Amino acid sequence: MKKTIDLNSIVRNNIRLLSPYSSARDEFKGEASLYLDANENNFGSPLAEAFNRYPDPLQRELKEAIASLKSVRSEQIFLGNGSDEAIDLLFRIFCRPGADKVITCPPTYGMYDVSARINDVEVIQIPLVKETFQLDTARILNAITPETKLIFFCCPNNPTGNGVSWSAIKSVLESSQGLVVVDEAYIDFASYGSLLSELDNYPNLVILQTFSKAWGLAGLRLGMAFASAGVIEWMNKVKAPYNINQATQALILQALSRSTQVKQWIRNTREEREWLRAQLTAFPWVRTVYPSEANFILMRVENAQALYVFLLSKGIVVRNRQHIPGCEQCLRISIGTPEENQKLIQILTSYNEKNTLY
Numbered sequence: 271m272k273k274t275i276d277l278n279s280i281v282r283n284n285i286r287l288l289s290p291y292s293s294a295r296d297e298f299k300g301e302a303s304l305y306l307d308a309n310e311n312n313f314g315s316p317l318a319e320a321f322n323r324y325p326d327p328l329q330r331e332l333k334e335a336i337a338s339l340k341s342v343r344s345e346q347i348f349l350g351n352g353s354d355e356a357i358d359l360l361f362r363i364f365c366r367p368g369a370d371k372v373i374t375c376p377p378t379y380g381m382y383d384v385s386a387r388i389n390d391v392e393v394i395q396i397p398l399v400k401e402t403f404q405l406d407t408a409r410i411l412n413a414i415t416p417e418t419k420l421i422f423f424c425c426p427n428n429p430t431g432n433g434v435s436w437s438a439i440k441s442v443l444e445s446s447q448g449l450v451v452v453d454e455a456y457i458d459f460a461s462y463g464s465l466l467s468e469l470d471n472y473p474n475l476v477i478l479q480t481f482s483k484a485w486g487l488a489g490l491r492l493g494m495a496f497a498s499a500g501v502i503e504w505m506n507k508v509k510a511p512y513n514i515n516q517a518t519q520a521l522i523l524q525a526l527s528r529s530t531q532v533k534q535w536i537r538n539t540r541e542e543r544e545w546l547r548a549q550l551t552a553f554p555w556v557r558t559v560y561p562s563e564a565n566f567i568l569m570r571v572e573n574a575q576a577l578y579v580f581l582l583s584k585g586i587v588v589r590n591r592q593h594i595p596g597c598e599q600c601l602r603i604s605i606g607t608p609e610e611n612q613k614l615i616q617i618l619t620s621y622n623e624k625n626t627l628y
């Protein structure tokens with residue numbers, strides 16, 4: 271049976287009463303011979319491409335293309351200046367500062383907590399189960415109250431790299447009147463599929479994806495939120511009028527027609543990930559190389575700080591996660607090109623030798 275929720279009862283009062291800003295391009299849609307409505311520079315712009323016009327505030331053409339790629343409907347898509355914009359908007363729409371709560375499951379992506387603190391919303395942390403990094407479903411279900419407006423899951427999880435069980439997420443979706451946000455930033459690298467196919471069954475499900483990872487377009491800043499049309503409507507009302515610039519809209523449309531290359535990179539990344547895992551596991555100072563469904567690997571070593579500093583001295587930057595509870599003595603390594611990964615292993619071998627010598 272399909273779940274139902276009363277969206278109006280969880281949207282903040284001030285947002286429900288909001289008359290959204292109506293931009294020139296919101297008020298007039300269609301073709302005209304003279305555009306004298308938006309105080310643009312009608313002479314042109316000093317660039318080869320014309321950027322003198324405001325972009326489509328609702329990115330209709332781009333959403334059509336994404337809808338067809340993802341097999342969802344356009345009205346189920348919100349586009350943001352990175353997924354981080356979507357995360358922040360969800361707080362601003364659904365969480366009353368100083369009153370509502372959200373649940374996060376650390377170690378996980380840090381922006382959920384940062385956004386909560388910026389918006390003065392209390393975070394209830396239910397840590398992932400030690401070592402397996404799976405959800406502690408019973409504790410999560412116990413922690414849900416009427417004030418719990420958002421519950422964040424990251425799947426595959428950053429920084430641990432593992433997937434989270436669908437049945438656990440489903441039981442939380444069933445029990446929560448608030449929104450369950452599943453961040454699928456790394457889903458393209460996973461051996462399992464997206465939860466997008468569940469959108470029509472759960473009006474409280476929000477799925478985040480991004481063009482920053484597999485698509486190789488982090489510099490353009492385009493994040494996607496997929497949810498029921500009701501949730502998306504609120505996001506569109508609260509967002510800045512022209513939040514996705516014209517260059518990003520045009521370039522992402524171009525990129526969408528080059529998905530063959532992206533698919534090849536995903537295959538390469540997965541192969542390299544498994545090669546790197548095998549190599550890393552062989553070093554005697556490595557305690558655990560965690561399995562990964564993403565484009566990075568988390569590994570626990572004997573002395574994360576020493577290894578981090580050693581790599582820096584060789585011009586290699588990895589992410590030091592040792593201060594995050596649950597990730598003690600852990601470094602997170604992004605998967606590079608075959609040449610980069612070989613260089614990393616070569617340099618780590620010299621660290622290995624140094625370690626055994628002294």
Ligand SMILES: Cc1ncc(COP(=O)(O)O)c(C=O)c1O
Nearest residue numbers: 352353354379428455480482493
């Ligand atoms: C889990 C997760 N979600 C979202 C993001 C940010 O995505 P975007 O570049 O679309 O803001 C990251 C970036 O590292 C991430 O790890």
